Amino acid sequence: MFVRPSPLIIGVLVILIVVAGVVGYFAGSAAAVPRTVTITETVAPSVVTTTVTKTEKVTITETITITPTPTPTVTPPPTTPPPHWPKEIVFRTYSVGSPGYVLGGAISSLVEKELGIKISVQPGASAANLLAISRGEVEMAYTHAAWIPFAKDPAKAVPIWGQEIDLSNVKFMLGPTERYKVLITKRPDFPVNSIKELADYIKGGKAARLAVGGPAASLEDFLFRWLLEHYGVTEDVIRRAGGSLVVPGEAKAVESMIEGKLDLIFDVTAVPSSNYIMLDTRMPDVKTIPLTDEDIDFILNTLGFKGALVVDYLPKGTYGFITEDYRTLFTFTILLVRADMPDDLIYQITRSICENTEYLVKAVSAFRIFNPSTSWKYSSNLEIHPGAKQYYIDRGFIK
Structure with missing residues (x-):
């Protein structure tokens, strides 16, 4: 059954509808209003840099001192043997007929010809030679480099030589003469x-x-x-x-x-x-x-x-x-000399051997391994005789 609303209720509804419409209108109008945005932009003034290149001529004065490398000067042999040189040198080599013995003879002939001093060549043996020169029995001697460590160690020397070896009177002259x-x-x-x-x-x-x-x-x-x-x-x-x-x-x-x-x-x-x-x-x-x-x-x-x-x-x-x-x-073989031999004599014997290698190689081909410029390096930790050392310095071999 249909109930008819009262006039009062209808009136209230009409008023509400009108109010809602007005509010909606103004709300829509407010949403449509554009915003005003203010933007502030700061523009820096342009800076222009101008580069100017200027070329100047500069004169530099520099003093350079050049020191020439000195030419090695070797002392020539004396015209006659000085009075302080011994009249004769005993040179202990190896067994008769061995390359070492033959080379010893060639060295003897060479030194006698150039220096006017006699070298008497004797046969010997490497270990015995080292003992002989340490005792001062000979002026020159061959030995094998292999013996030097044994001679320096008393515990090893006594079983071989029957005594300790004093190497203070033994100096190295040159080597290796042969392998x-x-x-x-x-x-x-x-x-x-x-x-x-x-x-x-x-x-x-x-x-x-x-x-x-x-x-x-x-x-x-x-x-x-x-x-x-x-x-x-x-x-x-x-x-x-x-x-x-x-x-x-x-x-x-x-x-x-x-x-x-x-x-x-x-x-x-x-x-x-x-x-x-x-x-x-x-x-x-x-x-x-x-x-x-x-x-x-x-x-x-x-x-x-x-x-x-x-x-x-x-x-x-x-x-x-x-x-x-x-x-x-x-x-290899090294050539030893007594420490008390005159420096100038050992200098000249060293010079004579080093400057006549071709002659000695012709006598004993095994001597071709000898190189004067490196000879001093094979001292087997023995001190080089001052005379021999001075020759190596004069030749520029020892700097």
């Missing part, structure tokens, strides 16, 4: 191929005719005996088996091998050596025995030659019987 390498040769039918096999052969009661290339108290003499003893063989054992061990020197040992009088030679020889060139020619089927790892370890570490002897090779073809690279040990 020396261990070389072991044997008859082609001798049935051993190592030092150990040789020792076993002898201990089995079989005779072996053995030699060292140097004289008694040479480096090869000591090394060979020590190696044999390492494997249980002494000279008495060799003799009881009917064999022998001799020390005739290199030239005689090689000759005896060619003549069939020796079975094996243990040598420390200059390379090349005229003796082994002869052996190669007259006994081309001669054989070699190499040093084994055990041999080398014993020599370098047990005996204490590490640093004094160095592992090296004889190249294939050095001699005809060297059919492959031959492992060995090497050292």
Whole structure:
């Protein structure tokens, strides 16, 4: 059933509708009014920088002092020997016929010709020579550089020389004059191929005719005996088996091998050596025995030659019987003089040798390794004689 609203209610509704419309109108009008935005912009004035390049001429005066390198000036030899020089010098070298002995003779002839002083050449052995010059028995001597560390250590010197070595009277003059390498040769039918096999052969009661290339108290003499003893063989054992061990020197040992009088030679020889060139020619089927790892370890570490002897090779073809690279040990020879020798004399002997290398190489080809400009570096920690040192300074070798 429909109920008719009262006039009062209708009137109120009409009023509300009118009010809502008016409010909506004004609200819409307010939303449409645009906002006013004020923007302030500050514009900095332009700054223009003008660069002006101005070139000026500047004169610089600089003084440069040039110091020329002075030309080395070597003191020439005196026309006659001064009265304070000795009348004769004794020069202890190596065994007769060895390259060292031949070179000693060539040096003697050269010095006598240039300085008018006689040098008497004597055969010797590297270890014995060092003892002799330390005692003042000779004025000049060869030795192997390998001996110097032993001579400086009393504990090592006494077993070798039977006494301590006083090196205060020993000075270095020059070196190396030759390189020396261990070389072991044997008859082609001798049935051993190592030092150990040789020792076993002898201990089995079989005779072996053995030699060292140097004289008694040479480096090869000591090394060979020590190696044999390492494997249980002494000279008495060799003799009881009917064999022998001799020390005739290199030239005689090689000759005896060619003549069939020796079975094996243990040598420390200059390379090349005229003796082994002869052996190669007259006994081309001669054989070699190499040093084994055990041999080398014993020599370098047990005996204490590490640093004094160095592992090296004889190249294939050095001699005809060297059919492959031959492992060995090497050292080199140095020339020593007494400390009390006159400075000007040692200066002139050093000059004579250094300025006549071609002549000396013709006498002994192994001398070709000698280099005057570096000679002073091979002193083996010995003091260089003042006379020799002054020559090296004058030549510009020592700065």
